[in-house]
Amino acid sequence: MNKEKRQKIFEILRNENPNPTTELEYSSPFELLISVILSAQATDVGVNKATSKLYPVANTPEAIYELGVDGLKEYIKTIGLFNSKAANVIKTCKMLIEEHQSEVPQTREALEALPGVGRKTANVVLNTAFKQPTMAVDTHIFRVSNRTGIAKGKDVVEVEKRLLKFVPKEFLMDAHHWLILHGRYTCVARKPRCGSCLIEDLCEFKQKTE
Incomplete structure (x- = not known):
């Protein structure tokens, strides 16, 4: 996947959800x-x-x-x-x-x-908690990164390193939240909801669903 595509993907995700955060409830x-x-x-x-x-x-x-x-x-x-x-x-x-x-x-x-x-x-x-630009790769992020082509890797550490390298700097702080939410609600494991996906035309997944 080229740089321009990644830029567009994250611009779309940011426009849709400008202040993403974890769905865990906490106050400290x-x-x-x-x-x-x-x-x-x-x-x-x-x-x-x-x-x-x-x-x-x-x-x-x-x-x-x-x-x-x-x-x-x-x-x-x-x-x-x-x-x-x-x-x-x-x-x-x-x-x-x-x-x-x-x-x-x-x-x-x-x-x-x-x-x-x-x-x-x-x-x-x-x-x-501490606003450091890290990438917490869970099963959702691993799947979305590989499936879309944003950052392919054979294990979570490789995907993490590639995301840190390839995600444009302006999006690094929030990228892992956007990718988790995308994997949780749209790019789901068994049958991704490609028809309702905001980044479908930029995604490089070959077996798109209706």
Whole structure:
């Protein structure tokens, strides 16, 4: 895909949604971090449902740590993998208290050292909470990038690197939100909704649907 096409694609996505953001509900970097940890292999809707009960009761590292693993499980048991997630969140809260003065760190290395935080989670937090131009490649972004031709790659790290290289700088801050939303609602996995896609004529996917 050439530079001009990418420019046009992101101009269209920006015009449609000038201020995209995550669909996770949060009111602090810490809440965002916990929500993203909980969202692995779960829906944002499911996570929001659980955290809408959790955060009014406990929304600081100290308060959640105080709940303990069993106490936290009561709030998040509707979310997939809740046992391991509860253990990771409690360990993460302990590390934040002991090593980061209860603040969410603003570097990839420090974030990835937290239990339950991988590269994708770190990228979401860096981008959404701290306005760093990172690219959190999930299954939606991986699919959209490869399918459209915006940035092809055989694994998520390769797609991430190519997106950072190829997405025009003016769009880098918001690009991952646009691509996630596009993959979630239009360029869906089984049968993409090409007929209602704003960028259909710019997309290089060969097997377009009606």
